[in-house]
Amino acid sequence: MDTVLDRPAPVADVASVSLADFAQDREAFAQALGHSFERYGFAVVSNHGISSELIARAEAASKALFALPVEAKLGYRPTGGGGQRGYTAFGVETAKDAKAVDLKEFWHVGRELPQGHRYADRMPPNIWPQELADFRAVMLELFAxxxxxxxxxxxxxxxxxxxxxxxxxxTVSEGNSVLRLLHYPPVQGGGPSIRAGAHEDINTITLLLGAEEAGLEILDRDGKWLSVTPREGELAVNVGDMLQRLTNDRLRSTTHRVANPVSERRGHPRYSMPFFLHFRPDYLIETLPGCVDAAHPDRYPEPITAHEYLMQRLREIKLL
Structure with missing residues (x-):
């Protein structure tokens, strides 16, 4: 099956909100964001406070990283740990229940912990490319x-x-959050693989920079794919499975993918930087009482820690 598209998907009517408005009317902002999360699981956020100068430095560092020779990048693959840090090579990750691998390579940066920290056994140390002198500083700045x-x-x-x-x-203090640097090379021909297969995010919420290059699509309730199209510098923000579980499915962790580009864009790479904001490892994900009533019985009566849930899901996507 040829997975190169002839036309992009219709645009989803997700909320487009400005964090600059939050200080003026917190309740109005909260309801606009929350209703979009209930309907689509996604929203677009502008004026988010991450400076364009920092974004530009991080994008340049990411492109320099992926331009390194393959042999150099492979030297930064961690052993064990589910790919939570360092480099994961092209063609490794597979979406849950998918047979075809994703057309991407990526690098993970996590929280820096002092020696002997209580989460050190569940949050491995970062791996830094020795070839790029400023990489560590800019990525930790972006993480913060x-x-x-x-x-x-x-x-x-x-x-x-x-x-x-x-x-x-x-709940997220010292959380196991991960900054992912993504590189999707130009698409070479057809085949069953796409840049990122249909999946849901594992974490609490995801904040994504770089989605202005077309391809991000969400699966609507009627089974049709819709595109999410932030403008340059805006964030695409979505609900993850942990938050969906906590809210008894009131907030939706929506299936999404990165489709292959239309024919005229197939020769162009795609870079993006999602931030997967996680609960702390020992946080107990237990359904919020306010999200349970007669019409919405508790779908998740058995609590689970964030770390246990993460490990379960990493096994499902073949990273463990």
Whole structure:
């Protein structure tokens, strides 16, 4: 089957919100974001506070990383750990229940922990490419900026759910969040593989930079694919499975993919930088009482820690 498309999917009517408006009217912002998450599981966020200058430096560092010789990159593959740090080669990751591999390579940066930290056994140390002198500094700066923006969005989600505004602060404090640098090379011909097969994210929320290059698509309730098209510098933000589980499916972790480009773009690479914001490893994901009623019985009566859930899912996508 040829997976190169003749035309992009129709555009999804997800909310487009500005974090600059949050300070002026927190409740209005929270409801706009929350309703989009309930309907589509996605929203587009502008004025998010991550500077364009930082984004440009991080993009340049990412492109320099993937331009390294294959042999050099392969030297940064971790042993064990489910690919949570360092390099994962092209053609390794496979979406859950998919047979064809994804057409991508990627690099993971996680939280820097001091020696002897209580989560050191569950959050491996970072791996840094020795060939790129500024890589570590810029990626840790971007990690911190993503985390700060994520906390503001989680406050809005808490407000939408009727929780205390700071409800999520403890749940993600020292969370096992991951910054992923992604490179999708030019598509060579047809075949069953696409850039990223249909999947749901494992984590709490995902903040994605680089989605202005077409390809990000979500599966709507009627089974049709719709495109999500942020403008340059905007974030695509989506709900992950952990938050869906916590909210008893009130907030949707929507199936999405990165489709192969239309024919005239098949010779162009795609780069993006998603930030997977996670709960702390020992946080117990237990259905929120406010999300359970007679019409919505508890779908997840057995609590599970965030770490246990992560390990379960990494095995499903063949990274463990």
């Amino acid at each position: 900026a993503f985390e700060a923006t994520g906390l503001r969005l989680l406050e809005a989600i808490a407000r939408h759910l009727g929780l205390a505004p700071d409800f999520f602060e403890d």
